[in-house]
Amino acid sequence: MSNRYSNCSGLTSVTIPSSVTSLGEWCFEDCPKLEKAIFLGKLPQNTISCGLQSTCIFYVPKAYLQDYKDALGSKYSYIYASKDSESGEQKPNERCAVPTISYTDGKLTFASATPNAEYHYTITDTDMASDAYSKDGVVKLSAAYNISAYATADGYEPSDNATATLYWVEANLQNTTTNINQTATRGIIVTSNDGIVTLSGLNNDETVRFYTVDGKQLGAAKAVNGAASQAVSESIVIAKMGNQTIKIAVK
Incomplete structure (x- = not known):
């Protein structure tokens, strides 16, 4: 993900798709109203240096919660597991019962x-x-x-x-x-x-x-x-x- 979001003064939340594997350095720099970041997949590379404010609230897939805390906990205090209805990786549909x-x-x-x-x-x-x-x-x-x-x-x-x-x-x-x-x-x-x-x-x-x-x-x-x-x-x-x-x- 590039740094195209820097200096977006009106941006209040952002959703990072599971397909994103790396964030551009300081890509969220100078986004003072950005309060919530929703990650739909595994921890992208360079997240700790992407420019999100230390008060930003992270919502991450439950399966990867500890990975996010281990990597970002020194800088970000608000890292939570996503609610199923809110985010997290898309769960595959249940299979039909075999006839x-x-x-x-x-x-x-x-x-x-x-x-x-x-x-x-x-x-x-x-x-x-x-x-x-x-x-x-x-x-x-x-x-x-x-x-x-x-x-x-x-x-x-x-x-x-x-x-x-x-x-x-x-x-x-x-x-x-x-x-x-x-x-x-x-x-x-x-x-x-x-x-x-x-x-x-x-x-x-x-x-x-x-x-x-x-x-x-x-x-x-x-x-x-x-x-x-x-x-x-x-x-x-x-x-x-x-x-x-x-x-x-x-x-």
Whole structure:
């Protein structure tokens, strides 16, 4: 910052942005009414020789209060932490809560704990193909969609990404039906985070058993509100629901 403020007889307060790293020597010289200086960042170089009167009141970010006192305390007696509403470095906005991903009643659903959140998502399908080639006429389908979603809301930073996989599996019908509209498949959402595997889109009270890839049972969970979870330590587990199985990479 240059010395352009010197001899400003009407100047009563000044705000130093956090982007200012150095003050010009005597830049506030002969500013007799300058009573308050608000600093929005770390202590700029040469502050003690910038020409502010010894009676000037300093308001500085709380995080750097001691730094200002150590550097300026021999000359300036009035150094205080800024009120949050008055100054200090601008605090980053709080992040949106990471959304949950679920699939129920034929609908893919995102939900975030942040009020009025909106959702941005990407769905990829490894089966997608155009003008592909098969020598023997056999194409193995994964029957899975990879889903990534994050949440945004006014006044919040975007959330981190949530990821899940939607598996299409044979419908495990609890009641025999001849309804022609009854679908033959259902969608099961699988998420894994910090060693917790969660399946949603299940029938209530449906039991999911979890196995290692070599067949050792790790545990079982009964679905509540269509979801069942299991803590696992393996990098890959097999989830089994009746005669349907899903191979899951654990994150």
